Amino acid sequence: MFTEKIKIIHQGDPNGNGWIVRIKLPSGRNVFALATENVYGGDWDLGPTWNYVVQTENPFLVDTGRYGMGGRLLEMIDQAGLSVQDLKGITLSHGHEDHDGGLVELTQRTGIPAWVHPIYSCLSRSYPQQAPHSSKENFSASCWHCFMPESFTVAHCLEYHKERSSLDSRLLEGSLLPFDSGIRIHHLPGHCPDSMAFQIDTEALIVGDNILPEITPHPSQEAFFLWTQKILPPEFDRPEKIYGLRAYLRSLKRLVALGREYPQMIVLQAHRLFYDHSWRMIELEKRSGEIIEHHLQRCASILSFLQKEGPRTIKEIVLSHFESKLLKGLGTKMAEGEIKSHLELLEHSGDVEWKREDKVKATGTTLFEQYIRNI
Ligand SMILES: [Zn+2]
Ligand SMILES: [Zn+2]
Structure with a gap:
């Protein structure tokens, strides 16, 4: 105990x-x-x-x-x-x-x-010359991809970034x-x-x-x-x-x-x-296995949604996979990030591809399971 x-x-x-x-x-x-x-x-x-x-x-x-x-x-x-x-x-x-x-x-x-x-x-560290745009000049590179609006990050994160940069x-x-x-x-x-x-x-x-x-x-x-x-x-x-x-x-x-x-x-x-x-x-083995299984299931459910519904945007996939109470404020962006990382894997396994108008489409294969097993 x-x-x-x-x-x-x-x-x-x-x-x-x-x-x-x-x-x-x-x-x-x-x-x-x-x-x-x-x-x-x-x-x-x-x-x-x-x-x-x-x-x-x-x-x-x-x-x-x-x-x-x-x-x-x-x-x-x-x-x-x-x-x-x-x-x-x-x-x-x-x-x-x-x-x-x-x-x-x-x-x-x-x-x-x-x-x-x-x-x-x-x-x-920050790299003023290489930051993606001027508003990120004083921000650490780890946050260049951050989705938060500039008004928020300047007010809440700038001091933190300046400190850790030094x-x-x-x-x-x-x-x-x-x-x-x-x-x-x-x-x-x-x-x-x-x-x-x-x-x-x-x-x-x-x-x-x-x-x-x-x-x-x-x-x-x-x-x-x-x-x-x-x-x-x-x-x-x-x-x-x-x-x-x-x-x-x-x-x-x-x-x-x-x-x-x-x-x-x-x-x-x-x-x-x-x-x-x-x-x-x-329990290390059990919990790590459960999290692998969770991601496998999420890939499966995104793929079956796309197979059933045809090409869809990330927003549409998010709405079908997250309860509305999780999609308030920052929640939407977090959910989008989660879906994007699964779509990246499904694209590598060959099960989805991107269409025009930012829509993603099922290719007809279901290879992700084998793909994940081989990682
Ligand atoms: Zn963390
Ligand atoms: Zn943490």
């Missing part, structure tokens, strides 16, 4: 906000889970970000909450009875704002080095954490091109947003590569290596294999470790 392994240091709210918990691993080592508040809510609610301090001989922090949460996290580390100065490094599960938002503040206030994936290092970081290269060889790093692109998981021997896996309970994390789109290919490290020379559903499915398959190899491994996810009054434990 998970509850037997944990000690509650601070009890937060029923959705996990503010919780501080110590998790004892079988070896006796501790991992501290610290949940910092997020802004999202309503039907797309993820719950807070669960950041983790791993107490090995060389302790480190994974994730830093959303923008503005650096100071809050320092207080929580203190409240957990830990000394911030003992940390040998701060690292990230991936470069989304609810995970790297507090990074610059934390490194500036503590002097502890930030260790980031080489892709993160490239995408978190970050002085060290690169995580290779498969072991440079300052602790007991920690294996898995690069698992798809949800985000720099997504990683941190494996603590064979005892626990800090898995970020790669898999979550109940929620199926968003895949990115291969189309994003068009914006960023010029600035990425040269080895990431194909979109499907780091973006989109193909990359994500490949990463999920690796997690299935890892879960099969180490079925006892405790999974520590970045959202909903505790949510709606209860602990949400994940």
Whole structure:
């Protein structure tokens, strides 16, 4: 039972906000889970970000909450009875704002080095000469494809982007954490091109947003590569290596294999470790398999819709696949992104093609299942 392994240091709210918990691993080592508040809510609610301090001989922090949460996290580390100065490094599960938002503040206030994936290092910077249009000049490359209107991004994101653009970081290269060889790093692109998981021997896996309970994390789109290919490290020379559903499915398959190899491994996810009054434990192999199945089913249902209804626009596909309560405000754009990443895969498998007037059409084949099996 998970509850037997944990000690509650601070009890937060029923959705996990503010919780501080110590998790004892079988070896006796501790991992501290610290949940910092997020802004999202309503039907797309993820719950807070669960950041983790791993107490090995060389302790480190994974994730830093959303923008503005650096100071809050320092207080929580203190409240957990830990000394911030003992940390040998701060690292990230991936470069989304609810995970790297507090990074610059934390490194500036503590002097502890930030260790980031080489892709993160490239995408978190701004390139005024290469930005797609002038309004994006001061924004990090990771957000050049962002669908939010300029009025919103300038008001809410500009400071965050300016800060992260100035970050002085060290690169995580290779498969072991440079300052602790007991920690294996898995690069698992798809949800985000720099997504990683941190494996603590064979005892626990800090898995970020790669898999979550109940929620199926968003895949990115291969189309994003068009914006960023010029600035990425040269080895990431194909979109499907780091973006989109193909990359994500490949990463999920690796997690299935890892879960099969180490079925006892405790999974520590970045959202909903505790949510709606209860602990949400994940079985690595089972949950990774469920998410693969979800995407397979979504491909199947998009294809059968197009086979039945004839050529359709993305908007029409969205309306047929998402409940109207999910399509308010930002929800529509998120749903569109989700459909686009599935259409990219269906186009690669040969099952759909684009027609005039932005309509997509079924070609008559049903090859995607075999295609996904071969990824
Ligand atoms: Zn994310
Ligand atoms: Zn997240």
